[in-house]
Amino acid sequence: MKTRQSRPTRAAALRAAIVALLLAGCSTDLALPPASLPITTQQINLFALTNTPVNTNSAYDIIDMVEVRVDQINNFDFAFDLRFDSAYGIGKPGDTVAVLIPHGVFGFAADPGIISLPGIFNFDSLQVAPTGGYVKDSVVAIHEGDLLYAASRVQTCNFGYTLPHYAKLQIQKIDLAAFSVTINVVVDPNCGYREINTGIPTF
Numbered sequence: 001m002k003t004r005q006s007r008p009t010r011a012a013a014l015r016a017a018i019v020a021l022l023l024a025g026c027s028t029d030l031a032l033p034p035a036s037l038p039i040t041t042q043q044i045n046l047f048a049l050t051n052t053p054v055n056t057n058s059a060y061d062i063i064d065m066v067e068v069r070v071d072q073i074n075n076f077d078f079a080f081d082l083r084f085d086s087a088y089g090i091g092k093p094g095d096t097v098a099v100l101i102p103h104g105v106f107g108f109a110a111d112p113g114i115i116s117l118p119g120i121f122n123f124d125s126l127q128v129a130p131t132g133g134y135v136k137d138s139v140v141a142i143h144e145g146d147l148l149y150a151a152s153r154v155q156t157c158n159f160g161y162t163l164p165h166y167a168k169l170q171i172q173k174i175d176l177a178a179f180s181v182t183i184n185v186v187v188d189p190n191c192g193y194r195e196i197n198t199g200i201p202t203f
Contacts, residue, residue: 033159035190035201040065042187043172046080048179062112062152062165065187077112077152078102082179088139098174098181099139103153110136112164115149123147123184129166129194146171155191163192
């Protein structure tokens with residue numbers, strides 16, 4: 001009697017695709033000059049674009065590593081929003097929807113972006129950001145515990161290349177009452193460097 005072979009789950013297939021993406025990203029390094037700035041770890045708090053006072057910080061600037069108000073500045077890389085009842089075309093009626101919104105969704109240049117990493121739970125295991133695959137022109141749904149990569153707006157580095165800064169994100173807490181999110185952020189402040197662990201990066 002023939003036995004039926006089990007099919008790989010969608011989650012396993014997605015994890016394999018992510019691994020392939022990361023490996024592909026590791027093979028496209030440019031010849032960068034030695035880095036000088038240590039990788040930085042922060043905990044940030046952002047307030048939703050909806051149902052919060054205008055003077056609260058709703059967005060994050062990876063390059064300057066600061067939370068910013070979207071009514072005062074457009075130099076940010078992603079914003080946060082929290083809505084109910086399947087907003088942004090995500091989920092079903094009655095769902096609570098929390099999202100990160102890349103800069104390009106607001107009509108600005110679609111340079112920065114976000115990669116969600118479903119099925120990956122070890123924040124420390126994310127050590128090298130990929131160069132491609134970032135979502136730039138649509139929102140990214142988030143949940144507590146989610147891990148993500150983020151790339152900043154591209155800029156001309158002091159050594160001539162036009163490159164982004166890279167970061168990894170861990171969604172620590174989504175506060176439905178305060179319409180806020182707490183995110184652990186690890187940023188490589190060296191332009192174009194993709195290593196996001198600790199110390200001064202080497203690539």
